[in-house]
Amino acid sequence: MNSGPNQHYIPAFVQRAFGISPRKREIWYVEREKQPTKRAIKRTGSQDNFYSEPTAKSVFNLDAKITESENSIAKLLHTIRSTVKNKSVDPEHAAAIVAHLAPRTAHIRNSLKQGMSGLLEEAKTVLLDAENIKSMVGLDHSAPNKRFRSQIFSKISKQPEISKLPVPEHVLERIAFYFARENISSFMDNSLLILAPAFDKFLKSTGSLTRDSHNKALEQMLQSNPREIHLREFSWTVEYIETPRAILPDCVVIAIRADGEAVPFMLAGKDEIKAVILPISPRQLLVGFRNGYELPQSLDYNLEAARCSYSFFLSSCNDAEVSRLRPFISEGAKSILNEAIEKGFSDFRTSPGDSQFDKAQEQTETPFWPTGLGSRHFQYELSFRSFGNYELVELVGAQIRCVVSELSEVLPLDRLDGITIAGDYPAALQEIERGFENTQSVEAMSCDVGVGIAKMVTVLRCGKVKGHVVISGGIGQALTGEDGDQRNFGLYVVVKQFVLVAMIEFIEAALPGTFLSQIDGELDGWLYGQIDGALNAYVAARIAAGFGDVETIFETKSELLADSLEHMQNTVLKEKLAYRRHRNIDRLSEIALPCVRQVLIFAADLLGHCGNPESRSPQESDNLLRVLEQVGLKNWLEIYRNDLEQFYRKLGRWNSFDEFLVLNIHVERVFWQLGMVPWLTREGVWIEIFFGTDTMGLISRNGK
Numbered sequence: 001m002n003s004g005p006n007q008h009y010i011p012a013f014v015q016r017a018f019g020i021s022p023r024k025r026e027i028w029y030v031e032r033e034k035q036p037t038k039r040a041i042k043r044t045g046s047q048d049n050f051y052s053e054p055t056a057k058s059v060f061n062l063d064a065k066i067t068e069s070e071n072s073i074a075k076l077l078h079t080i081r082s083t084v085k086n087k088s089v090d091p092e093h094a095a096a097i098v099a100h101l102a103p104r105t106a107h108i109r110n111s112l113k114q115g116m117s118g119l120l121e122e123a124k125t126v127l128l129d130a131e132n133i134k135s136m137v138g139l140d141h142s143a144p145n146k147r148f149r150s151q152i153f154s155k156i157s158k159q160p161e162i163s164k165l166p167v168p169e170h171v172l173e174r175i176a177f178y179f180a181r182e183n184i185s186s187f188m189d190n191s192l193l194i195l196a197p198a199f200d201k202f203l204k205s206t207g208s209l210t211r212d213s214h215n216k217a218l219e220q221m222l223q224s225n226p227r228e229i230h231l232r233e234f235s236w237t238v239e240y241i242e243t244p245r246a247i248l249p250d251c252v253v254i255a256i257r258a259d260g261e262a263v264p265f266m267l268a269g270k271d272e273i274k275a276v277i278l279p280i281s282p283r284q285l286l287v288g289f290r291n292g293y294e295l296p297q298s299l300d301y302n303l304e305a306a307r308c309s310y311s312f313f314l315s316s317c318n319d320a321e322v323s324r325l326r327p328f329i330s331e332g333a334k335s336i337l338n339e340a341i342e343k344g345f346s347d348f349r350t351s352p353g354d355s356q357f358d359k360a361q362e363q364t365e366t367p368f369w370p371t372g373l374g375s376r377h378f379q380y381e382l383s384f385r386s387f388g389n390y391e392l393v394e395l396v397g398a399q400i401r402c403v404v405s406e407l408s409e410v411l412p413l414d415r416l417d418g419i420t421i422a423g424d425y426p427a428a429l430q431e432i433e434r435g436f437e438n439t440q441s442v443e444a445m446s447c448d449v450g451v452g453i454a455k456m457v458t459v460l461r462c463g464k465v466k467g468h469v470v471i472s473g474g475i476g477q478a479l480t481g482e483d484g485d486q487r488n489f490g491l492y493v494v495v496k497q498f499v500l501v502a503m504i505e506f507i508e509a510a511l512p513g514t515f516l517s518q519i520d521g522e523l524d525g526w527l528y529g530q531i532d533g534a535l536n537a538y539v540a541a542r543i544a545a546g547f548g549d550v551e552t553i554f555e556t557k558s559e560l561l562a563d564s565l566e567h568m569q570n571t572v573l574k575e576k577l578a579y580r581r582h583r584n585i586d587r588l589s590e591i592a593l594p595c596v597r598q599v600l601i602f603a604a605d606l607l608g609h610c611g612n613p614e615s616r617s618p619q620e621s622d623n624l625l626r627v628l629e630q631v632g633l634k635n636w637l638e639i640y641r642n643d644l645e646q647f648y649r650k651l652g653r654w655n656s657f658d659e660f661l662v663l664n665i666h667v668e669r670v671f672w673q674l675g676m677v678p679w680l681t682r683e684g685v686w687i688e689i690f691f692g693t694d695t696m697g698l699i700s701r702n703g704k
Contacts, residue, residue, distance in 0.1 A: 005048040005049050006042070006043065006046050006047075006048060007046055007047065007048070007049065007050040007051050007052070007063045008045055008046040008050075009045060009046065009047065009050050009051075009104055009105045009106045009109075010044075010045030010046075010101075010105060010248070010250070010252060010314075011045075011070055011073075011074070011101070012041050012042060012045075013070070013074040013077065014077070014101065014248070014252070014280075015027055015041045015044060015045060015248070015314060016041060017081065017280060017281040017282070018247075018248050018279075018281070018282055018314050018315065018316045019041055019316065020038065020316060020317070021316070024041075025040060025041055025042075026038045026039060026040055026041060027039060027041050027044055027314050027315070027316070028314065028315040028316065028317065028318050028322065029044055029312060029314060030247075030312055030313050030314070030315055030318075030322055030325070030326060030329070031311060031312045031326075031329065032311075032326055032327065032329035032330060036315070036318045036322060036326075044314065045106075045250070045314070047106065050063075050106070051063040051066060051215060051218070052064070052215075062215055062218060062219060065219075065222055066104065066218070066222070069100065069222060070100075072096075073096065073097055073100045073101075076093045076096060076097055077097055077280060079093070080093065080094070080097070080238060080280060080286060081238075081280055081281060081284060083238045085238070085239075085240050086237060086238075086239075087237065087238070088235065088236060088237055089236035089237060089238060089286065090236070091231070091232045091233070091234060091235070091236055091288075092232055094231065094234070094236035094286060094288060095228045095229075095230075095231035095232045095234070095236075095288075096228060097278065097286070098227075098228075098231055098253050098265070098276060098278055098286075098288070099221070099225045099227045099228035099231060100225075100228075101252045101253060101278070102227075102251070102252055102253040102265045102266050103217065103218060103221055103225075103227070103266060104218060105250060105251060105252055105266075106250065106310075107249075107250045107251040107252075107264060107266070107309070107310045107333070108214065108251070108264075108266045109210055109211065109214045110310050110311070111264070111266070111267060111310060111333065112210040112213065112214060113210040114334065139177075139180055139181050139184055142643050142646070142662045142663075142665070143174075143177070143662055143665065144173050144174060144177040148177055148180070166688060167677055167679070167688060168679055170679075171677060171679045174665060174668065175668075175672060175677070178639070178665060178668075178669050178672075181639050182635035182636055182639055183635060226270075227270070230270055231276065231288060233290065234276065234288035234289060234290050235288065235289045235290075235292075236286065236287070236288045236289075237286075237287055237289075238280070238284050238285070238286055238287070239284070239285045239287050240283055240284055241283055241284070241285065241301075242283070244302060244319075244321040245282035245283065245315070245316055245317060245321070246279040246281070246282050246283070246284070246285060246301060246302065246305075247279065247302050247305050247306065247313045247314065247315045247322075247325065248279050248305075248313060248314040248315070249264075249279075249305040249306065249308050249309040249313045250309045250310055250311060250312050250313060250314075251264040251265065251266065251308050251309060251310065251333070252265075252278065253265035253266075253276060253277070253278045254276075254277050254304060254305055254308045255268040255273045255275070255276055255277075256273070256274055256275035256276070256277070256293075256295065256296075256299070257272050257273065257274060258272065258274050258293075260296040260298075260299070262299070262304035262305075262307065262308060262332070263308060263332065263333075263336055264308045264310075264332075264333055264336070267333070267336055273290065274289070274290050274291075274293040275287065275288060275289050275290065275293055275295055276288040277301060277305075279301075279305070282315075282316045282317075285301065302321065302325055303325065303328060304332070305325075306325040306326070306328040306329050306331075307328045307329075307330075307331045307332035307333070308332050308333050309329050309330060309333060310330055310333045310334070311329070311330060312329065313325070313329065376408050376409070376414075377414075378408075378413065378414035378416065380404070380416040380417060380418050380419065381417070381418030381419070382397055382400060382401065382418065382419050383418065383419070383420050383421075384396075384397075384420075384421050384422070384476075385420060385421070385422040385423065385424065385427075385428050386422060386423035386424050386473070387421050387422060387423045387473045387476060388423075388473070388476075388477070392476075392477070392480070395480040396421060396476045396477070396479055396480055399479045399480055400419055400421070400479070400494065403491065403494055403495065403498070404416065404419075404498065407495065407498050411498065411499065411501075411502040411543075412502050412505040412506070412509075413498060413501055413502055413505075414505070415464070415465065415466045415467055415501055415502075415504045415505050415508075416466065416467060416469070416498070416501045417459050417461055417466035417467060417468040418468050418469070419468075419469045419470075419471065420432075420468065420469070420470045420471070421471045421472075421473060421475075421476040422470060422471070422472065422473060423473040425452060425453070425470065425471075425472035425473070426452070428470050429442040429452075429455060429457065429470050430442060432457050432459065432468055432470065433459070434457070434458070434459050434460065435459050435460030435461055436459075436460050442455065442457050452472070453471070453472045453474065453475050453493060454469070454470065454471045454472060454475055454493045454494065454496070454497050455469075455470050455497070456468070456469050456470075456497045456500035456501055457469075457470060458504070458515065460516075465504055465508065465515040465516065466501075466504065467497075467500060467501035467504050469494070469497040469498065469500075469501065471493070471494060471497070475490045475493050475494065476490075477490075478490030479491065479494070485549055485552070488547065488548045488549055489548050489549070489552070489553070491547050491548065492544055492547040492548030492553065495543075495544040495547050496540040496541065496544045497540075499539060499540040499543045499544055500536050500539075500540050503536055503539055503540070506651055506652040507652075507654075509652060510652050510653060510654045510655075511654060511656075511657055514657060519657075519661070521680075522680060522684060522685060523678065523679065523680040523685055524661050524664060526678070526685050527661075527664035527667045527668065527678070528660065528661060528664055528667075530593060530596055530597045530600060530667045531597075531600050531663050531664060531666060531667050533597065533600075533601045534597075534600040534601045534603070534604035534644075534663075534666075535604065535644070535647060535660065535663060537601045537602075537604040537605040537608065538604035538605070538607060538608040538644045538647070538648060539608065539648055539651065540605075540608065541557075541604070541605045541606075541607075541608025541609045541611075542608040542609075542611045542648055545608065545609050545610075545611055545612035545615065546612060550609075550612055550614045550615050551615075551616070553609055554606075554609060554610070554615050554616055554621075555621075557602065557605055557606040557609055558606060558618065558621040558623070558624045559623070559624075560602045560605075560606075561599070561602040561603055561605075561606050561618075561624060562621075562623055562624045562627040564595070564598045564599050564602045565599055565627045565628065565631045565633070566627055566630075566631075567595060567598075568592075568595035568596065568598070568599050568631075568670075568674070569630075569631050569674075571591060571595055572588075572591060572592045572595055572674050572676075573674070575587075575588050575591045575592070576588065576674070576675065576676075576689065576691070579689060580691070585687055585689075588676075588687075588689070589687065592671070592674065592676065596667060596670045596671060596674075599670055600666060600667065600670065603637060603640060604640070604644055606618060607637070607640065607641045607644055607645075608644070608648075610641075611645070611648075618637055631673065632673050633669075633670070633673055636666075636669055636670075636673075640666055643662070643663055643666065644663070647659065647660070647663065671687075675689060675690040675691065676688070676689055676690075677690065
């Protein structure tokens with residue numbers, strides 16, 4: 001049985017009551033952006049093959065089934081139209097009519113398509129955006145968190161290979177967290193190649209998918225319709241209206257929620273519906289109420305019906321009322337869908353300012369450091385040790401005083417204890433009186449990784465922490481030499497040291513007493529001792545990045561980092577082999593710690609310099625990239641940069657020393673790469689040594 005290609009989704013027997021008098025074969029078709037047009041009812045609210053494709057006449061397709069069921073519905077509707085005013089209507093009859101008409105419209109199909117397309121677009125936005133993925137799985141923080149534990153680590157920890165590792169679970173969690181942070185970008189790059197075409201393919205097929213889904217649902221409703229059963233609980237009546245004439249929305253039926261808001265019936269949740277309105281003629285509304293609910297006095301049915309329409313409504317006339325309603329078509333229907341989609345993805349979408357980095361940036365205005373700290377009127381000692389003749393001393397002294405004066409305009413330098421310029425730089429460092437009890441003498445940089453040229457030494461004077469700057473004679477001479485590049489480099493070096501003096505004030509102003517306090521937690525203190533200098537190096541290099549030749553300094557710092565990485569790998573791995581024999585963990589630690597510390601400092605120094613927009617990025621140094629890949633720390637460097645920049649963005653505005661300690665994980669990360677995993681036991685800091693086991697790789701394989 002085949003009823004033809006022209007298939008009505010708003011039945012003709014419903015439309016005829018709204019037809020244009022006297023013959024009622026035509027009806028006004030009203031869209032938002034177009035002038036109303038007269039259309040034949042037989043071609044209105046219909047579409048070729050809307051429910052079923054052409055089939056043999058013997059095939060009883062969906063359209064034929066719907067058409068057959070219409071006969072009884074049309075009779076019921078005719079009877080109800082004849083109902084006397086304010087007389088109740090049989091709930092079973094009313095429920096049958098509404099449950100038949102509302103689900104079969106193009107309105108619901110178009111809504112499904114918009115919803116599916118919107119969901120796919122939002123899913124595409126969320127799932128193909130690295131920041132959203134990081135937020136969803138807790139990788140937008142600097143340390144493991146609840147979301148990471150539930151979304152990722154809970155699954156990794158169940159892997160047999162992981163559970164057998166001789167490492168506590170909380171340490172494995174930190175390793176897994178950091179590995180995930182490092183590799184999320186490459187994961188996303190690979191996912192884009194697969195997911196982006198898949199989303200595009202689905203988006204193109206939403207039309208056919210929604211049609212198939214809609215038709216399947218209609219097939220099931222013909223057998224059993226839960227909404228019809230629910231609607232039988234309502235009290236039904238026919239309300240008569242004089243003016244204006246009621247319109248027929250393309251959703252046919254509208255629902256009223258408890259708050260008085262009108263929505264398309266099929267887009268309302270079953271439990272939130274308090275009333276239902278079906279226009280059955282321009283003068284009659286079939287209204288169902290639940291639990292004695294009364295329609296709001298201010299309800300404007302025609303306005304709400306127009307807002308609930310997806311693309312059009314039908315009317316028996318084209319008058320001023322139609323002109324009033326046209327601008328509101330689809331206003332409510334589409335906004336409901338958009339709001340539902342927006343709400344569904346709100347927990348997974350990263351908005352500007354959501355990440356830790358963005359929040360830190362929001363709290364910081366240029367300049368990043370607080371102004372008004374310290375005093376511009378202060379005294380300091382300027383001394384020379386085994387350095388040049390009287391003329392050179394005068395020239396260099398004048399230049400140094402000028403630099404201090406200029407910098408004190410923008411940096412708090414009143415904690416500057418003194419400046420020593422020395423021909424014998426290492427000896428001058430050792431002779432500095434620190435003012436602390438049981439303090440070791442200061443030594444110059446190890447010759448294995450570079451040559452020391454300047455250093456800010458922390459000292460205690462009359463109970464106040466200060467900084468004493470020691471500068472090598474070569475830098476002092478460069479400040480007043482004829483070579484412009486050398487002068488700029490010398491200026492760059494001394495500016496960095498003065499920034500470190502200001503750093504003391506930044507820390508003490510935000511967290512008073514920090515320099516004189518012992519760090520809580522043996523492991524935290526042990527780890528922080530290795531990265532403390534790196535934090536200072538980043539801040540100093542970041543602020544001083546505008547001084548000196550940007551490219552030359554970049555090349556120098558890149559080379560220093562590459563050399564320190566190779567030195568660490570060769571030195572520590574060699575000692576690990578020796579450790580197999582001597583089993584002296586203290587000896588291994590004494591060799592590994594300085595190497596790790598130097599890598600962290602040189603990396604921070606380079607990354608801080610790269611904060612200058614004119615500088616190249618570390619990824620643009622072929623030699624450094626080669627070494628980073630060789631050592632296995634290529635992905636680490638970018639995470640390190642992000643965390644250091646976040647720390648810098650809160651310069652002088654830190655709320656807790658935890659914002660310093662959170663960087664400890666980078667010390668652990670470098671140790672992990674060396675096959676050394678530290679953690680705290682009752683006896684103190686313990687270091688598990690792995691031989692020939694790529695711990696990170698093992699967790700990687702089980703975490704995919």
